[in-house]
Amino acid sequence: MNTPDTTAPSHDHQQCVKQALATAEHLCTQRGVQLTAIRHQVLELIWESHKAVKAYELLERFKPLKSAAKPTTIYRALDFLIAQGLVHRVESLNAFIGCRCSNRHHDQLLLICKLCQEVEERTPAGVLDALTQELEQAGFTAHNKAIEIRGICHRCAGQAVPEK
């Protein structure tokens, strides 16, 4: 009963997007920050799928909406969205994914599939607690606790070439 499997191939992604955007709007209002048109559109582009998306890929997809867009345009929007916890940066991919969680900063486990590029976000108490304990023992003050694991997701593993 962790995160629901929202990356399942068959899930209602329209609903995902709708909910993510609604949450974003609500949170920004509540926090008194501006979810401007640019930021909203970039967030929408990020939510087009559960795949991690690169900044320059966003830029290409954003240009039709606003031809004056420059790298800065995208990076500024990303900075804002990340600061609000609406987007996570995936360090090992130099890429970004949407986050459903409403709290600005939270620990997480990202499962990054090398085949389908989808990223599943989980918050497994067991792992995170063990980590917290280990850090305490090491006298290390953590600023973030994102764990990124790369591999093959269960769906892609299922579709693997039978034998070889």
Place this chain on the structure above:
Amino acid sequence: MNTPDTTAPSHDHQQCVKQALATAEHLCTQRGVQLTAIRHQVLELIWESHKAVKAYELLERFKPLKSAAKPTTIYRALDFLIAQGLVHRVESLNAFIGCRCSNRHHDQLLLICKLCQEVEERTPAGVLDALTQELEQAGFTAHNKAIEIRGICHRCAGQAVPEK
């Protein structure tokens, strides 16, 4: 009784380096791969400290030894060293650190200090086991299990500004 605290300010770093290089030489011989002059020198540069070092920083430091050096020179050496498990790439810094462990691929926890830039490598069974279990439950086949945590190390925390 984890990894010894080799990043302590006072430790005998000459010994660190000597041992790391000796291990590297031994492993490469054993594996029948060539620790060429370039690769050896790059590894030595990486071991100059326990701080994570950037590729272009290595390049600058390498040029006096070999003025023809280009980015490719460094990246190729790094690729080799990483493949042999002698160096780890720190994804969240786009940087590299030396590894003392002899097995080519192993799980690890990297504690990355934002103040002193030193990186401490640990292999805490508790955390890694919990992670393995979580991954199994998620049906995810991991290829690597490097956990990178950024924050403040115990030494830097000790030296922090008293109060503010």
Place this chain on the structure above:
DNA sequence: GCGTGTTTGAGATGTTATAACATATGCCCT
């Protein structure tokens, strides 16, 4: 309307990483 802080536009620049192709070097086989 006015001042203040925030957001955006525009261009240049900085940083990190790989592609593509040529050359050299060592080693095995004949």
Place this chain on the structure above:
DNA sequence: AGGGCATATGTTATAACATCTCAAACACGC
């Protein structure tokens, strides 16, 4: 010795990722 092969390196160019700077436009409380 000479040919073929694998590995390593040299060389040039470019792709990919990210930030800086300065000025203009905008939002919003007064």
